[in-house]
Amino acid sequence: MELSKTYNPAQAEAKWYQYWLEKKYFHSTPDHREPYTVVIPPPNVTGVLHMGHMLNNTIQDVLVRKARMEGKNACWIPGTDHASIATEAKVVNKLREQGIKKSDLTRDEFMKHALEWKEKHGGIILEQLKKLGASCDWDRTHFTLDEEYSQSVLQVFVDLFNKGKIYRGARMVNWDPSALTAVSDEEVIHKEVNSKLFHVRYKVEGTEDSWIIIATTRPETIFGDTAVCVNPNDERYAHLKGKRIIVPLVNRSVPVIFDEYVDPEFGTGCLKVTPANDINDYELGLKHNLEVIDMLNPDGTLNEHGLHYQGKDRFEVRKEMEKELHDKGYLVKTEDHINKVGFSERTNAVIEPRLSLQWFLRMKELSAPALENVMNGKIQFHPDKMKNTYRHWMENVKDWCISRQLWWGHRIPAFYYGEGQNDFVVALSLEEAAKLATEKLGRNINPFELRQDEDALDTWFSSWLWPISVFNCLTQPENEEIKYYYPTNDLVTAPEIMFFWVARMIIAGYEYMGDLPFKNVYFTGIVRDKLGRKMSKSLGNSPDPIKLIEQYGADGVRVGVLISSPAGNDLPFDTSQCEQGRNFANKIWNAFRLVKSWEVQAIGQPEYASKSIAWFDAKMQSTIMEINDLFEKFRISDALMTTYKLVWDDYCSWYLELIKPEYGQPIDQATFDKTIYFFEQLLSLLHPFMPFLTEELWHELQTRAEGDDIIVAPFPKAQGFDPEILKSFEKAEKVITQIRTIRKEKNIANKVKLELMIKAGAQIDSSMDAVLKKICNLSKLDYVNDKIGNAYSFVQDGSEYFIPFTDDIDVEAEIKKMEEELNYTKGFLMSVQKKLSNEKFVGSAPEAVVAAERKKEQDALDKIKILEEKIASLK
């Protein structure tokens, strides 16, 4: 059958993925082998694959496949995250389109809709990962809202509550008025925005015409003002001591308070205080015992305190108030101002500080072992410098607000028996709660008297248990699986979620397992477009990964995303990289076509072939050492590049060209066998990066016995090798390049045979002569004692090489070329001699270094001598 000139990925990909699944190669159960475990960073259940996932999961698959080939019991656990805010927002939107308001639904009804949504869209992303070749154990797919998983989340909540780590309290939280929920500090993105600084005058109470001017960016919060604050050292306002101020529009009388918090340099040095709507003002309020007036509804509109603005959104109010304040003579001036505003990561709404009752987790003590064991290297970060960022956060860790005012999530297992702030118990079930309440109150409490907390837990409060709960350790303690697979080995994730997820998993690991959750954390970079912008859906600058796979093949895309993506570095992605990957796949395919085309016969092995085999074997062994070393250091891109060069340059460009029989000629058995063996070794090295192509060729090269598949073939280990062969070959390479250059410059076709005469220098190495003869298409290779006239010549490693003219040449040009080389060598010699004449250098540098310089000097002198003689002879 005629083989296609190019590799056709689509067919191979479908075939082999199915094959691997059928053979259960991805499936893992505990056995006697060393485990190698990776848990996937669970993508949003309703998400679709983007380039970030591609990068992240390709790296994981490379690690997992390599471990599997190394004979480890590789287990890569997939799954999805319920992503409460994001998913609930999607469901709410969808319902709105259908004319259904969330507020019209009961919690159960809403959950039903959400689950339907999840059934419909859930897990698309996992199907997409299969296209990429991800070798996850799909039998172990988890979802953070699954029953058993949920059970473990609630158990942890109850446990931490009982340990006194969880408390409920009124706190200023980041309120998302769009999602109607509190969000954590980490979910708030601060951005600089252009705004206005409004200078508004407030009248001093009891005076006719005495005013103070306050600068604010948020005039609408005037309705919540309960004080005016100045710096006690500010002379300008000393006269306000004991005075009260009338807040404009509302005509509320508020006290003047003095606090060093106020910066006299900013604005007018006079601050309006709205404790309900600003975190700093809140602190001031606590300190100075101020009244708290919240003028905002949860959805960001003004409430009854907003008077005639009631029901209008805060931003609309700001605009209208500018006019009203101006018309009524309160607005002194406005000036442009740049300030930072917090936006919700999920909904992009402007975050409002809001006072509310929330649940918190005390972090300080809990996080101590997590900090310690990263800093002491028990858990390693790649790149290592990420530790610094981690340390900074951990040392300043704040309590974690774990409640969210959402339904799509784990409902907080707190049950209220009264209206008081502390009239509740925490338990795993209603019955248990009733029992506890009965004990607590000393009177009988029935389950139906209890009311469960309406809030759900922050999504990260479930994902922080991921490496533990995928093995059901909390619900089935000490089970075989957790004992076998935990701690997991490597975690591959994005630096953005170092605090959200990585840090908290480490915390949970030490708290619940008494041990680290993973040994290595590999931080990928952010995938950016050509212009350096982050690839995102909203910008529309992210290519569809599935289309890319269709276009370039999964292997091509995998190579494309890995080829220039060192750990921790951003990946500036361009589809041309996938082209490079596809071309590489094609190159390998064609190497296979060549090998496949040979006819094997029982003939003797030529010397050039045995030499080439010896060289390539040494080259491959030394490169395998390098590759394994790079893997150990998690330098995945470099490992790929090193493999790439071994295959393309050394195997295809050098080795195959060397041993290739002339057209139509057969090849000897020994050489053929070795060539196949090398090919198989290379395919094995490539398999983690390019799983489909390698499996395809593995089976094309030979008919295989049952179970002889590359996915479980041993990953090559370096054998010993003779470095001298590598050196000899390197020298030969230089000579070959010289001859090729002559051919090109003199326009001598490759098929024209040439003669080569060598006047050997002291360091001549003739071990590769057969190779030289073969690849340079030489009819003759002889050693001579005297120079050859009428020949092209060059000097390499102290020996002179001559190629007798095949026809007339330009002598002048030859002389000119040699004179140029002579000049360069003389300059080089001078610099070396200068160094050697420096007594301090000779005195203080190590002997080896001085000796090396001396050798350089001698070599240069030799070369100059040869060149001068040559020029003379040509003249």
Add this chain to the structure above:
RNA sequence: GGGCUCUUAGCUCAGCUGGUUCAGAGCACCUGCCUUACAAGCAGGGGGUCACUGGUUCGAAUCCAGUAGGGCCCACCA
């Protein structure tokens, strides 16, 4: 504002504890080639005061200090 980090070829990056792995790789570029594995290819080639300024040293891309400019994280200046 604080902390961390970076600056090497047109682009993306290697260069460990200062000296033959010292100025490198891949891509891009230029010049020849449609040579029966591969033009998604082959062969050859050009290209960098290693951000800047000082210092330490016989010797600095490499160590130190400062300057400039990026990036990331944290932070309550209305």
